[in-house]
């Protein structure tokens with residue numbers, strides 16, 4: 001079990017109050033989580049002690065090199081990757097995915113096909129749509145009304161020409177977890193590359209790229225208690241076969257090959273600290289074991305709170321939940337709903353007035369919200385449970401929503 005008081009004491013921003021002394025409740029985690037002191041300190045210490053560019057012959061530059069190396073090593077452990085050479089850094093997931101699509105555009109042949117899904121965030125759709133201008137065909141897997149992907153549609157659409165399948169591990173709008181193991185079996189049959197968007201999955205579950213057997217996986221540290229840095233895993237050897245936009249003066253090999261310009265070294269030291277923070281919640285003999293054990297605790301805690309939130313909201317006459325129920329654990333702790341009397345934005349305004357943070361709209365999962373016929377009415381209200389949330393916070397939120 002999680003020692004919640006201890007966990008919460010790490011996050012300075014949890015103590016913020018509004019002018020009416022309402023303690024802030026963060027249910028906006030899927031848009032970005034709060035950050036523990038260890039991350040804040042790592043970032044400010046970088047500027048105090050190690051600030052420099054890389055590959056110089058002096059102390060701060062050598063420290064920056066070692067901070068960057070150790071960060072790649074920690075991310076590799078975090079994702080279960082083969083080595084730090086598989087980990088590339090970017091501004092955020094969207095930017096990395098655009099670079100990847102540019103790099104692949106020169107490899108994937110005219111007439112080949114790329115599969116995306118209707119459930120995905122635009123960051124895993126838009127970059128692949130640019131390939132259409134190279135004569136590559138885009139194919140979309142349909143979203144069903146219950147918030148899951150149509151796997152029969154996927155089976156019908158994949159074929160010998162499918163060069164790449166780009167899909168999310170879970171939906172940031174609905175909390176659906178996709179059947180990526182099934183997808184992998186089929187992509188393997190057709191020799192298609194598999195890219196997984198783990199942005200909404202990584203805050204809630206541990207990831208093991210080797211057992212996922214994916215070719216690329218992308219996530220964003222600001223969704224798991226870190227700063228705004230995008231992280232890309234590429235299967236060993238794969239990045240070197242791509243042809244991304246590149247300055248001739250930068251390294252032409254993995255993991256640097258897809259990175260451009262000077263990285264945000266301070267934020268990168270914050271990424272290491274965020275992973276250290278997660279590992280400190282778990283037990284085990286190795287860093288990886290601690291991370292896996294931490295995630296078991298995190299997902300159990302979050303599931304308990306979110307399933308409770310779900311069942312209370314589901315019992316309210318004015319509320320309709322959009323997405324799957326919590327009858328099995330194959331769900332992220334993200335609960336989206338619409339209200340009979342108020343739009344999603346009105347609900348968020350009312351919650352905001354009592355210091356409860358929640359998002360409304362489509363959260364860039366535009367196609368999914370359109371497909372569910374919810375775009376014109378302003379989308380859904382999304383409540384995302386994170387590691388630091390408590391049962392009291394859920395009770396208070398349910399009480400407030402019941403009063404609308």
Ligand SMILES: Cc1ncc(COP(=O)(O)O)c(C=O)c1O
Nearest residue numbers: 092093094121123172199200220
């Ligand atoms: C599922 C998913 N994919 C991709 C992104 C884009 O990530 P970034 O903001 O790092 O570009 C988000 C951001 O909300 C997301 O939730």
